[in-house]
Amino acid sequence: MRVAVVGAGAAGLMAAAAAASEGAEVTVYERNNMAGKKLLIAGKGRCNFTRDCSVEELVEGFAPNGKFLYSALSAFGPESLCKLMQSLGVDYKVERGKRVFPQSDRAADVRDALLAHAQRAGAAFALNHRITRVETCDGRVVSVVDAAGTRHGVDSVILATGGASYPGTGSTGDGYEMAASLGHTVSKLLPALVPLETVEDWPRSLAGLSLKNVELTLEDGGHDVASEFGEMLFTHFGVGGPIVLSISRKICRALRAEGSTNPGRFAVRIDLKPALDVPTLSARVQRDLAAMSRRQLKNALDALMPKALIEHVIRESGVDDTTPANQITVEQRSALVSALKGLRLEIARTRPLEEAIVTSGGVNTREVHPGTMESRLFRGLFFAGEILDLDAPTGGYNLQAAFSTGRLAGLSAARGGEGREVRRQ
Ligand SMILES: Cc1cc2nc3c(=O)[nH]c(=O)nc-3n(C[C@H](O)[C@H](O)[C@H](O)COP(=O)(O)OP(=O)(O)OC[C@H]3O[C@@H](n4cnc5c(N)ncnc54)[C@H](O)[C@@H]3O)c2cc1C
Secondary structure, eight states: OEEEEEOOSHHHHHHHHHHHHTTOEEEEEOSSSSSOHHHHHHHHHTOOOEESSOHHHHHHHTTTSGGGGHHHHHHSOHHHHHHHHHHTTOOEEEEGGGEEEETTOOHHHHHHHHHHHHHHHTOEEETTOOEEEEEEETTEEEEEEETTOOEEEOSEEEEOOOOSSSGGGTOSSHHHHHHHHTTOOBOOOEEESOOEEESSSHHHHTTTOEEEEEEEEEEETTEEEEEEEEEEEEOSSEEESHHHHHHHHHHHHHHHHHSOOOTTSEEEEEESOTTSOHHHHHHHHHHHHHHTTTSBGGGSOTTTSOHHHHHHHHHHHTOOTTSBGGGOOHHHHHHHHHHHHOEEEEEEEEOOGGGOSEEEOOBOGGGBOTTTOBBSSSBTEEEOGGGBSOOOOSSSHHHHHHHHHHHHHHHHHHTTSTTOOOOOO
16 A cells, blocks of 8 residues: 655654554655654644643534544544653653643654654655645546656555645645645635734834733623633734733634624733732732832832833823822722733734644545545545644644544555544554
8 A cells, every 4th residue: 555645744744654554655745854844843842742631622622623533532642642652752741731741841852753653664755845736536546746747656645734824834735725626625724823913002012021920811892702821922013922822712713704803803901910809909009009109100010010011001000100109099009900900902913824823724524534534535535634624722732633633544544544443542
């Protein structure tokens, strides 16, 4: 069985190892001069490769299409992946929020281990090979054609070309075009997990400032719809960082459902002191002001927040920043507390797809067998990873899905596809 894997990312590496270990003659075509470029930058170079949770929780994370992943995740879920990593010499650790990382904090260890695993199983790697076309005859795949026009005869093809975000890593969306040209439905490609541009200009002047242990609440049309606790960042266009990416998913979903969103519909509120309730924070502000009684308000709040934020919080409160600390009234203190617990920014738009962590949209999962990852349109054509219309929050969901669908596609392709059961590990 000759299996071509297109793309040596997370899904492609796992697919290649699985297919080769079943005895298939596997060639991995990768357009870059190296495998796993996106894996290397995953999790800020630490690679949050899965999460310590149940299959059900993962499925839920991929709603509304999560059920499609049930077989792939049941056959090879987080526990199996962690066991495999350990057997490949990559110890792991579980951090806050069930996030699983290599013990070494080095994404390269994950990439190197998977590459070596695939090579040991017998997969050959054709680097600097961009596949541009999949050819079929009588309802089944017969060859792939590379950018130089060379035709490679195959029995099966696994399209594991990733999404269309971070194109510098090689995932420029080729797979979507190949799938569409074969007649597969590719739903609209949009960003998921993406930084946000704000209407207000002032965050730009704070670019680079990160806030830890804050709570971010998303408003949709004035109603609170989500909130996240953790770290965020001011940028040259607005806001980014882990909790902004997580919260952006709701905006991306609205974009997907409605095509566009009105400017001003979404806003975020930053609670700079989520651990303190209003009376406790009010007492704390009162103490700080009393200790700085001779200073103007703008010079009396250093202990409460980063210096660069003070003028913006005071402006939000509506209090004159030159007011002496010892003349702040109860009402003004209450306004300051409200601003500290709800610094509000209107969202103008999301950043573009190229800057998203994952792509929302892709090959319609209804046209793919969930038990094998084989196309329902062509025998011998398989899909794995982000090319499928699946996306989930940050936290290890997306890589786990790439690994699980990759393994399932690899085993199925090696065994001849549709209808063959893949055993649980
Ligand atoms: C900055 C960043 C950080 C992330 N961090 C995490 C994280 O910590 N945890 C997590 O779960 N997810 C994370 N993700 C998401 C995760 O990395 C992706 O969902 C995952 O890599 C998808 O795997 P894939 O194999 O489908 O695609 P990719 O990993 O993108 O691999 C696709 C491969 O196909 C190759 N290719 C494309 N077209 C062709 C072609 N025509 N011919 C040959 N080769 C081709 C590409 O060069 C690439 O190597 C992160 C994403 C980004 C951008």
